[in-house]
Amino acid sequence: MFHKYRKKGILLDTNLLFVYVIGKCGPEQLATSKRAQAYTQSDFESLETMIESGCFTKIYTTPNVLTEVSNLAPRGDYHFFEVLTAVTDLLEEKYYPSSVPAHHDLFWRLGLTDSCLFAAQQDPRLYR
Numbered sequence: 001m002f003h004k005y006r007k008k009g010i011l012l013d014t015n016l017l018f019v020y021v022i023g024k025c026g027p028e029q030l031a032t033s034k035r036a037q038a039y040t041q042s043d044f045e046s047l048e049t050m051i052e053s054g055c056f057t058k059i060y061t062t063p064n065v066l067t068e069v070s071n072l073a074p075r076g077d078y079h080f081f082e083v084l085t086a087v088t089d090l091l092e093e094k095y096y097p098s099s100v101p102a103h104h105d106l107f108w109r110l111g112l113t114d115s116c117l118f119a120a121q122q123d124p125r126l127y128r
Contacts (some may be wrong), residue, residue: 009058014068064113
């Protein structure tokens with residue numbers, strides 16, 4: 001299904017990355033997290049398969065996304081940060097100075113993090 005995109009990679013946003021990290025913390029965490037309520041265990045397992053099975057040669061995100069995921073962590077949950085630390089080793093971060101997305105027409109509607117994702121998905125260097 002994803003074969004034609006395998007070499008290009010996948011770009012993870014805040015919601016998907018958060019679901020992946022919280023799901024790696026345990027099924028009970030996924031079930032009780034307000035931020036992940038819209039996702040099922042099956043959704044997590046599909047995401048886990050895509051990330052860990054080599055469906056994509058690269059898994060991209062931005063520092064902005066990682067910051068948001070960190071800010072969504074359950075307060076005082078050391079295990080969440082252990083998992084997040086391990087997950088960062090799987091990711092390739094793409095940095096865009098805030099001035100890049102801030103000058104885009106969608107900035108006022110999307111905000112900084114999603115505007116950076118928009119900039120990343122339009123960057124021809126990203127998907128080599």
